[in-house]
Amino acid sequence: xxxxxxxxxxxxxxxxxxxxxxxxxxxxxxxxxxxxxxxxxxxxxxxxxxxxxxxxxxxxxxxxxxxxxxxxxxxxxxxxxxxxxxxxxxxxxxxxxxxxxxxxxxxxxxxxxxxxxxxxxxxxxxxxxxxxxxxxxxxxxxxxxxxxxxxxxxxxxxxxxxxxxxxxxxxxxxxxxxxxxxxxxxxxxxxxxxxxxxxxxxxxxxxxxxxxxxxxxxxxxxxxxxxxxxxxxxxxxxxxxxxxxxxxxxxxxxxxxxxxxxxxxxxxxxxxxxxxxxxxxxxxxxxxxxxxxxxxxxxxxxxxxxxxxxxxxxxxxxxxxxxxxxxxxxxxxxxxxxxxxxx
Numbered sequence: 001x002x003x004x005x006x007x008x009x010x011x012x013x014x015x016x017x018x019x020x021x022x023x024x025x026x027x028x029x030x031x032x033x034x035x036x037x038x039x040x041x042x043x044x045x046x047x048x049x050x051x052x053x054x055x056x057x058x059x060x061x062x063x064x065x066x067x068x069x070x071x072x073x074x075x076x077x078x079x080x081x082x083x084x085x086x087x088x089x090x091x092x093x094x095x096x097x098x099x100x101x102x103x104x105x106x107x108x109x110x111x112x113x114x115x116x117x118x119x120x121x122x123x124x125x126x127x128x129x130x131x132x133x134x135x136x137x138x139x140x141x142x143x144x145x146x147x148x149x150x151x152x153x154x155x156x157x158x159x160x161x162x163x164x165x166x167x168x169x170x171x172x173x174x175x176x177x178x179x180x181x182x183x184x185x186x187x188x189x190x191x192x193x194x195x196x197x198x199x200x201x202x203x204x205x206x207x208x209x210x211x212x213x214x215x216x217x218x219x220x221x222x223x224x225x226x227x228x229x230x231x232x233x234x235x236x237x238x239x240x241x242x243x244x245x246x247x248x249x250x251x252x253x254x255x256x257x258x259x260x261x262x263x264x265x266x267x268x269x270x271x272x273x274x275x276x277x278x279x280x281x282x283x284x285x286x287x288x289x290x291x292x293x294x295x296x297x298x299x300x301x302x303x304x305x306x307x308x309x310x311x312x313x314x315x316x317x318x319x320x321x322x323x324x325x326x327x328x329x330x331x332x333x334x335x336x337x338x339x340x341x342x343x
Contacts, residue, residue: 027239029101030291033074039081041067042091042100045181048206049314049321050106051085059083062314063104065304066125066231066248070102072303073247073296087180089156092117095232102233102244106203108158109230121230122244125252125307127327127336129223130162131201133208136218138195143222150175152185152194162225163198182207200227202315202323209320243290246342250286250297253279253339254306256330261309264302268295279342286342307337 033039043063044051051061068078084100095103096118107113109121132151134140143166153160155178167174177194179185186207189197197204201219208214231244254260257276259267268280277283280301284294293299304310308330315323329335 027237027243027291029233029237029240030074030243033101037075037080039067039071039074039102040084040100041070041081042084042086042094042103042105043067044105045085045087045183047106047182047203048209049202049319049323050206051083052206052210060314062126062310063106065310065313066104066251067102069251069300069304070244070247072300073243073290073292076293076296076299078303087156088154089180091156092119092232095119095234098234101240102231104231106200106229107232108200108227110158113232118235119232120235120241121232122241123248124228124230125248126202126229128200128202128227128229130159130198130225130227131204131219131221131223132196132198133189133204133217133219134196136216140196141220143220143224144170144172146174146196147172148174149195150177150193152177152179152189152197154178154182154185154199155180157199158225158227159199166224186211202321205315205321205323209322214320239291243292246286246290247296247300249339250279250342251300251304251310252307252330252337253342254297254301255308256332256339259301259306261302261305264298268298275343 043059046052049061050063051059054060064083067081067083071081072078084094086094086105091103091105091107094100109124113119114121132143140146151163151174153163153176163176177188179188182203185197188194190211201223204219208217208219211217231248233240233244257279259276264280267276268282271277278286280298281287281295287294287296311325311328315321325335327336329337331338
């Protein structure tokens with residue numbers, strides 16, 4: 001029977017030679033980004049906290065930092081990103097046509113957006129809800145009191161539909177005035193062309209912080225929708241989907257594990273926690289699975305900080321926006337922010 005065992009061994013060897021799985025490709029989007037040496041990221045046209053040029057004309061905000069973080073993951077260089085400011089009505093077309101590689105642009109995840117546009121939302125990174133801002137002297141404390149009000153809205157947003165649905169449900173008339181950009185709606189509101197501005201509460205806080213007299217305005221407490229912001233990519237590139245998704249979770253996981261800009265280097269050198277060692281690239285498997293350098297997540301945190309640091313930099317008490325984290329606290333602190341296990 002020795003000849004049979006030898007034949008079986010030979011068959012196994014031949015099969016192993018010819019039927020080994022091919023190495024996974026990096027995916028067309030990541031390949032294209034590496035070939036051009038630059039990530040192209042779609043962001044908001046301008047709202048404090050998420051994306052707004054500073055006095056030097058450089059973009060700042062949470063969405064901006066998340067774009068820079070992807071550039072660090074790929075190139076270990078936050079400068080290797082080009083920002084494309086997109087209006088609400090053009091953002092998805094720009095992504096679908098390949099003008100940008102990814103959207104970090106205050107874009108709510110909805111079923112129809114996910115199933116009909118040829119796009120995918122990769123991960124939720126911010127939770128919000130639709131609200132209204134009014135001038136204090138309007139004497140309004142509830143939205144139902146705004147009978148016949150003129151309301152500024154941004155065209156092509158979920159807020160346009162949410163406002164119409166709510167006022168229809170309570171049988172209260174209102175007059176919508178649509179604008180292409182947030183700064184246009186803000187200017188119209190301040191000029192008295194609208195009685196209120198309806199959009200997500202975080203953006204209302206950003207708009208108010210940029211006004212000459214922010215204390216003249218009140219963001220009403222009621223919320224009328226769920227607005228989970230997601231990073232959007234084109235369908236059909238699973239590797240790019242994985243990278244954007246797990247990159248975002250890594251930034252959150254860093255906060256969960258207490259890894260910060262200040263201590264990332266020390267924790268990478270001294271931590272004995274297997275999860276921390278994986279996250280910071282001491283063991284290489286996470287980076288290998290995404291076709292990235294083993295230290296990709298360490299580089300991100302060392303450069304930009306963890307999720308909480310990014311949030312505080314743009315929304316924290318020391319900023320003009322000063323937006324409490326609320327549902328954007330970690331799950332361990334009663335919020336909704338939660339990283340899937342990185343293992």
